[in-house]
Amino acid sequence: MSKADAEPLSDFIRDKVAEDVATGKYDGRVVTRFPPEPNGYLHIGHAKAICLDFGIAEETGGVCHLRFDDTNPEKEDVEYVDSIMEDVRWLGFDWGEHLYYASDYFEKMYECAIKLISDGKAYVCELSVDAFKEYRGVPTRPGKLTPGRDRSVEENLDLFGRMRAGEFEDGRYVLRARIDMDSPNLHMRDPALYRIKHAPHHRTGDTWCLYPTYDFAHGLEDSIERVTHSLCTLEFEVHRPLYDWLLEACEVYRPAQTEFARLNLTYTVMSKRKLLELVEGHYVSGWDDPRMPTLCGLRRRGYTADSIRRFCRGVGITKVESLTDISLLEHHIKDELNRTARRVMAVLDPIKLVIENYPEDQVEELEAINNPEDESAGTRAVPFSRELWIERADFREEANRKFHRLTPGREVRLRYAYFVTCTGVVKDDATGEIIEVHCTYDPATRGGDAPDGRRVRGTIHWVCATKGGEADVRLYDRLFSVERPDTVDEGPASATTRDSAGTSGNFKDNLNPDSLTTVRAKVEPAILAMGAGEHCQFERKGYFFSDPKDSREGAPRFNQVVPLRDSWRKRSS
């Protein structure tokens, strides 16, 4: 068990579960479930739910089911089923034999519907979608009784049977619960239970042409599986009375639904619909684009399952709708990678450094520490020669005293190598651009220490120009340039408004055009030898991950996980 699971967690849901166990409710059983609809890839918000559902089961010795809530064939696909299982497993959870599909319960659900009809608690309604809405009314006005509401049980049974038999086209009829058209809760105004959809289902094929709605199906799924604690997000709170009503009316086992706040992160979006839009519109390379908040995207970016679990633990479970700063997520991966990632040297924006007094054809090997936080990681040899690459930003022709790097006349340390003193630059006559930085080195400082005890303020990293290689490196910035991409900017350029259904204006207007930058970096030999899917720290730059998909033998391609804190940039900006 990882450290992320070390101390016991406590929140209002866990307290409730503990109380139920203590009082013997549900005979002390704890059964939770994670019920994704297979219509998209899992994202970090789902990770919060997964950690809760599976976490509670683990902590209490209970079980957590993985159940696909596949009641709408038009939006669902096996591609999503597979990815969801992969992501849950990757996160570190195991459903054992408890893998279920709502579609496996369709026959039982149908029987429940028959019972409701027989008991006079459901009826077939012929209203069109528009008429349906009109009769339902609005929050501030009561609904009105629908025409088919008092149809006889026999006729309802007959119609419902014919709906199943495929006699009617989509939308011709719908099965509704008979509850209360005057309820202040819209969901209780005779909600739809079944709708006709002549659509093939990814599991049941053409067996069905009518499918249960979420409200009817979900409670029954929980009931059939004898779930004890049905946890979901806040937007389902208003559905709870219906959840309870339906299970009572069906006279079946009744779990309890409890709601918690979903996760929102700054600078990203967390709705499957919007993420799908980014994928289909090619704003990103796919669901697993490292800029995406999807689990596969984060994984490819280089986030570890452990860091995500720690993050979820840190965020906690409440009913307060919040917007979590993404730096909290970043903190957890930095914390882990600082302990575990091997250090290597790469120059992202190279400029040549020529050591004038270093022998022309000499190459020597210097010893570098692989991880100062972990002695067992050992050391490695790094080649060094007369010509090196250093970062363009590590040299300035003119600098103030706060700039501790290379500038004419100043001495700095080349990490693990020598002290060098800048002697000048070589410029392109035409453009005036600096082509080379020149310096001299002090042979007595080999390894990076001065025998006379003199000190330098700065240490810069470097790559041997003759023995080093190159690698593609992707640098990432936030996917969106504003904290809440869903909120439309007040700027005149994007004066879009929200429509009444709550969908946002054009959130894509807030996409950050600079979220991806690819550079060809100069890298030390050890980097070329890295395989796919390995973490490392490019010293003084950040943590990187060799892309699991695009890396090739001898040619790793890197994704920046997260940059190192840069207090110089902060100070000078």
Next chain:
RNA sequence: UGCCCGAUGGUGUAAUGGUAGCACGACAGCCUCUGGAGCUGUUCGUCUAGGUUCGAGUCCUAGUCGGGCAACCA
């Protein structure tokens, strides 16, 4: 002008009638062969108004603000 839910530093959370704590961030100092990491310190909070109580972030009332609900989506 319906119903439901919520409100603690910049952010996320804890305190279950008894010292408002923790993490992240920010700032300052120390240390450092990564301007990284680490260490030390500082800053900053109970939405408002009444009430109950010896004592209220917590309980009650009213208000304010925020979110959700008007798919035959989940």
